[in-house]
Amino acid sequence: MFRNDMHAATALVTGGRRGIGRAIAIELAKRGYDVAFTDVAVGDDVQETLAEIEALGRRALFVESQLEDVAAHGRALDRVVDWAGAVDCFVNNAGIGSPTRGDLLELTPEAFDAVLGVNLRGTFFMTQAVARHMLATQREGGCARSIISVSSVSAQMASPERAEYCLSKSALPMLTRLFALRLAASGIGVFEVRPGIIRTPMTSAVAQRYEARLEQGLVPMRRWGEASDVAAAVGVLADGSLRFATGSVLNVDGGLSISAL
Template sequence: MFRNDAHAATALVTGGRRGIGRAIALELATRGYDVAFTDAAGDSEAQATVEQIEACGRRALFVESRLEDVASHGRALDQIIAWAGAVDCFVNNAGIGSPVRGDLLDLTPEAFDAVLGVNLRGTFFMTQAVARHMLATAREGGPARSIISVSSVSARMASPERAEYCLSKSALPMLTRLFALRLAASGIGVFEVRPGIIRTPMTAAVAQRYEARFEQGLVPMRRWGEASDVAAAVGVLADGSLRFATGSVLNVDGGLSISAL
């Protein structure tokens, strides 16, 4: 049975239907947030996430929404605000990988536009909409407010066979810094969480390739990252204790991005 606490903090997680997004939604629920989440498909996976959030004793709302459809952002956010009253924590998690891995000299404009349309354009304009909402609904003495973007080690590590994905993720550190500067005076913490190689449905197709490379030391911790590792980082950033670190990046990659001789 979920609690209906009128003063509960509310989190909004994009791409929360499964994988890292679901783990983040559940982490925030265990920390006392009611959780709304969006995804492109409403199915049994989305329903399972709703049920798992409610099993944590919190309210849950799923809104079917495609992040690349910028014109729909307002409608989705209005539905969430009508349900929650306000959004206190916003997590940019939704994203897509390269449709086809291959030589960047063969990259098509269609693939480029599809990935940038979700991972950058959609993310920017949804963040803009939530930031406007947060500024318009400031609550004296209310919960900590935060915007957290889940990017990737590909924000700085180049993978030529996934050029459009790398380009889309490399823009998120700047998005974080820009919104951190714009919102700092209002006490809204803005952060980037940068995962490494995480065991998710998105990485299932290349799991064997990575298993072999872990044995060779690709990741200093010599294991997969788990969705719960990323979720734990988001939870710490959301609680307001690191607000003065606004604009910061937290690497969650087992040491993958550390340069070594």
């Protein structure tokens, strides 16, 4: 990671006000980044995240933004660049789950479009905007630059009651490979982090169901993943030490996705 007297390296995290996004923002602040983060809502969660970043001696910025609103991506990115000068690390974390779980034969076009509009379409075009910015902007001193997408074990493991979510996440490995190829010659590392069952506000509604399955060995490590587990993986990928591994996937799932006899 690179810093000089004028600028700290800057990270931009989508969906950073709570859960995995907040943990990633805090981890990157600990590693010396100033951190901007986006989310769809303003409230106490935002203020708490800002305060935690600033308590680490780093600058923090919140930008209210809806990822599915592709036309607004440029304005959100411009605000971050005006504040920071450049974006050095971009973390695709924002996403939504299935509005309801149920038989995939009953999946509606509205639910399908809503989930893919955020998790795939919004993610792709925000990544495109940041990639263009990175190619046009280079800090002096050779700061490590990276794009990291937080997907899910659902990119690989099928859950028929969450078809639209699985489909949206299954496209992110290809997104990672495509951008890795496009940006490799410019030294920008592109990676995917694939969490398993993580204790977050998004999983709170099904926590009781998972508690029993964890006790039965669903996850070989027999525990919940924590947001900090995912954040630690992002921090390692962001620092530039694994740049030659561009295009790679890092599973953070306690062994859940390992096939066993």
